[in-house]
Amino acid sequence: MKDQLGSFIGRLQPGWTVECSTDGYGVTVGWCVLETAGDLLPVAAAVKQAGGRLSTITAYQPKDANATVREIAYHFDMDGDTLTVTVRLPRLGAEIDSLTPLFRNADWNEREFMELYDIQVRNHPDPRRLFVDATVDPAILDRLIPFSTMVNSASTKTLWERIMAKTGGEQ
């Protein structure tokens, strides 16, 4: 384990735990799960003090449609080692603090998961759409969209009927 991850582990508060494993190359990955979303900013501050860098953020859709909890994983680079901090949030109406005051590059990551999932970010400096056009419904990956709705009821049969109508063939 390199000094940065070690330094972060030295700053752990009660209730925060990190499980680590080191591979054959000597590269360590640490996993930390936060049951309280309010702990995210203090943990991120401790990562920053230890010299860490935000690598990326992963939000995901719970596979179970009836799940009451969803997760966001924050991945930090610690001089080559990686610390993943997973935050548990309510499945519906999830809100989380923006990491942009600590890590500027959280900006795009948070904009991206805000537009794809039903998660609001508090105090984001620029909460506009990032990739998905404004005409597309919000939280698009959290929705079940029937195929017939997605294609606006247009099917190959409809297309074929139009072609036949234009060419004067039998329908």
Place this chain on the structure above:
Amino acid sequence: MTTYTIPVGPLHVALEEPMYFKVEVTGETIASVDINAGHVHRGVEYLTMQRNFYQNITLTERLCSLCSNSHPTTYCTALEAIAGIRIPERARYLRVIADEIKRVASNLFNVAIMAHIIGFDSLFMHVMETREVAQDVKETIFGNRMDLGANRIGGVRYDLDAKNQDYLSQQMERMKADLAEIVDIYRNNSMIALRTVGVGVLPHDKALEYAVVGPVARGSGVAYDVRSKAPYAAYDRLDVPVVTETGGDVRARALVRLREVQVAIDLIQQCLRDMPDGPIAIGGLPRIPAGEAIAKSEAPRGELIYYLRTDGSDKPERLKWRVPSYMNWDALHVMMEGNRISDIPLIVNSIDPCISCTER
């Protein structure tokens, strides 16, 4: 002086892929930039969760052209970490060779385009001619000039016999003299210097603040390279110097890329010297248990990170990757402000942006 907003893109002669910039200018000087993305968002990340692990090797390779090998390599590394697979020794070296050949072609393409933007088209052709050696190598060894199809879970899908090893060694040797000349031109030519020195500067402290990676970071003196910080494949056995420049400008980033081509050639030659005989992959189709893993690699544009979570089925529960261009875009705000309108294409090109990778 009056301020105007100039639209650049999404389709523009200086951009290879679509990105839309709203550039505020005062006279000839850039005051601020607003970046609008999303023109090639394909939902590939979501698609990978509807495909099985094996299909995703093919899919991830098609995310991007220039760094196409970095994606399946890193994806397979994540799967192997979850399944506890140790790939054969020979496969480790073969993964390095495939990645470094791609780096040679990718970096040379970017610096060639830089010469073209400046209007130094004889240099553009000289660099592209040198790059063509790497393209020939790819076609000869992998049967393809872009997607190599080199990876599988538990190893690689190609091998080098004695004849191909000799050929690869000769081709790498052949590039060296041309490269030395090209590096000298980019470092010392007055026309290159006039257009690139002090242009698009990203100071060291801003490089850290914006968390940029790859040649963009190393051009601003940030000595971070995944190959040495978090080794994978056979990089732990190889001598991998971390190339840095301190200028933080367009030329510094080009010089890092060119010097990294020289390093890549050296790494390929180290591999050819040290690679042991033996199998190139584990046998069969491994079962991937439930678990989660992080895998990183140094793609031509910098740190590529994959997060994979599995649930014991044959599909990823979650697969997320972040490409190096993702943060490098944001740093354009710093690089562009105070520069001239005519330098916009040069500065955008200097981050070697990959939009297909960024938007997925």
